[in-house]
Amino acid sequence: MERRKEIQRAMYAIMAVDAVLLFLLAAISLRKPSSFMILATIYLPTVLISNFLFLRRKLRVVGPPTAGESAKARPNRFSLYGCSAIFFTGTLYGLLMISQGELPRTILPLLLLPLSLAVYCLRVALQSATRTPKPDNAEPNRPR
């Protein structure tokens, strides 16, 4: 349980820093619209790389889950399914927008990104479903 709390704390820290930077970026962009192009181009890759490195370092520090922990740790499957549904719907909506000419065809390959995330979320949710432990008082299956 301690491992999960450590990861939760790391995620809160990541989101707090991201949110502050994002507020600053939005404020600067609204005051000086010409600066948006440069700031936005720098922001996403920088934040993505720093988030990834910080999270990976934290995961190495807390170590892999033990067998008992991974059996007990149940990720919120509703959120994983929900997240998957959001990105699946987004991909579908993107296809609609492109087919209607609202968005250029050049961004069609970028739709692989939300689609990959949707598939990944679904995969993690399904894996955690199969890993869900049986209750202690569950009757074992007996041959008839």
Next chain:
Amino acid sequence: MAQNTTARATEAGEAALNFTLGKIKFDAALGMAATAETGVGAAAAAYTAISATGNFVSGTVQTIGAATGQTKLTEAGAEVVATTTSALGMGTFLATGNLNKAATAAAVEGIVTSSPKDLATGGTVARAAKAIDLMQNISSVWNSVKSYVVNPGPPTIPTPGLPPQ
């Protein structure tokens, strides 16, 4: 006056939607990080956390707009935030240089602001028509995908007015 009240209500509704989406994405990112055994899991969690932050910040900006009545300014701020936190939005912005299109693409990725905003503008009849149109579009795409899965090959488009052979 009534127009501003509607805009504020729309903004408040969008803020609530953004907070809900942000919470779902944050929990999903946490689940991914907790079960991550490879760098792929950490990367997916890191990206989903950025997306969730985008939703939370957009929601906060829209809440400020709903409370103060400065809906035009905060809506522009929410578009900037949505575009910045989405790879699809950024890709579109770099390709087209158009913030509106980029915001639509950002909405595509995270279903953030544009789709509810489009559905919420106009009169009751116009909104109903947009909702029906969207449902019909989703239904036609779904049918095409289904026919492709059942019968691999390019989907056939029925021609109205021709008798069946």
